[in-house]
Amino acid sequence: MWELVPSLSHTVSVKFKFQIPKPRNCITVRPWMNKYSSIRCAGKVNRWSLNGMNALVTGGTRGIGHAIVEELCGLGATVHMCARNEDELGTCLRSWKDEGFTVSGSLCDVSSQVDRQKLMEVVSSTFNGKLDILINNAGTNIRKAMVDFTAEEFSSLMATNFESVFHLCQLAYPLLKASGAGSVVFTSSVSGFVSLKSMSLQGATKGMVFPFFSRLYG
Numbered sequence: 441m442w443e444l445v446p447s448l449s450h451t452v453s454v455k456f457k458f459q460i461p462k463p464r465n466c467i468t469v470r471p472w473m474n475k476y477s478s479i480r481c482a483g484k485v486n487r488w489s490l491n492g493m494n495a496l497v498t499g500g501t502r503g504i505g506h507a508i509v510e511e512l513c514g515l516g517a518t519v520h521m522c523a524r525n526e527d528e529l530g531t532c533l534r535s536w537k538d539e540g541f542t543v544s545g546s547l548c549d550v551s552s553q554v555d556r557q558k559l560m561e562v563v564s565s566t567f568n569g570k571l572d573i574l575i576n577n578a579g580t581n582i583r584k585a586m587v588d589f590t591a592e593e594f595s596s597l598m599a600t601n602f603e604s605v606f607h608l609c610q611l612a613y614p615l616l617k618a619s620g621a622g623s624v625v626f627t628s629s630v631s632g633f634v635s636l637k638s639m640s641l642q643g644a645t646k647g648m649v650f651p652f653f654s655r656l657y658g
């Protein structure tokens with residue numbers, strides 16, 4: 441029912457296969473993309489268009505998530521994004537509005553089930569019960585030796601990097617299905633399949649994406 445589509449070294453997308461085909465595009469997201477990426481995207485619009493599509497990006501105020509928001513907008517998508525820091529969220533939304541992008545946003549700690557449920561309610565209401573693209577980007581890292589982790593740090597890392605993704609995929613399922621051809625993207629990491637010093641637990645949270653989500657809804 442779903443297909444794993446390797447796109448980047450640390451990004452995996454999963455697509456519905458059984459529904460009404462819609463044009464799908466491959467989006468290349470680079471960590472060094474900045475706010476000017478959208479300008480560069482303008483040249484791609486003819487070949488690569490997401491016009492009429494909507495997307496949810498978790499962790500869109502900084503880094504890779506910020507670049508993803510701008511890339512999607514540059515390709516014509518309407519985006520809802522979330523993060524925890526209210527000031528940064530507001531700054532990003534104002535900046536995107538000035539640039540002419542259609543982006544809305546809400547506060548959400550993806551490690552909290554209550555917040556995740558609220559987020560999906562907002563998304564459903566914003567996009568009339570349909571979601572074309574879910575980008576599970578929000579994630580974090582605690583770099584330390586496995587023996588030094590406290591129980592709280594373990595839970596926090598698992599909840600932010602893995603539980604959040606699992607439950608958001610569950611909550612988004614009806615919306616993705618309603619869109620006719622939903623796509624889910626996971627921002628994984630090389631740490632998920634290569635051993636990196638002081639990142640064994642973070643690597644585990646990122647590596648779980650590969651076996652687990654290859655049959656996400658199957």
Ligand SMILES: NC(=O)c1ccc[n+]([C@@H]2O[C@H](COP(=O)([O-])OP(=O)(O)OC[C@H]3O[C@@H](n4cnc5c(N)ncnc54)[C@H](OP(=O)(O)O)[C@@H]3O)[C@@H](O)[C@H]2O)c1
Binds near residue numbers: 523630
């Ligand atoms: N940077 C890399 O080299 C690299 C390499 C491989 C994989 N990745 C993965 O790529 C993703 C993005 O990394 P990045 O380096 O771009 O991160 P970043 O610059 O630290 O940005 C993280 C974003 O996620 C949000 N976020 C963090 N925790 C959150 C939570 N609990 N709930 C909601 N939003 C949260 C942050 O906003 P708030 O703090 O306001 O919530 C921010 O918008 C992560 O999943 C990371 O593991 C990164």
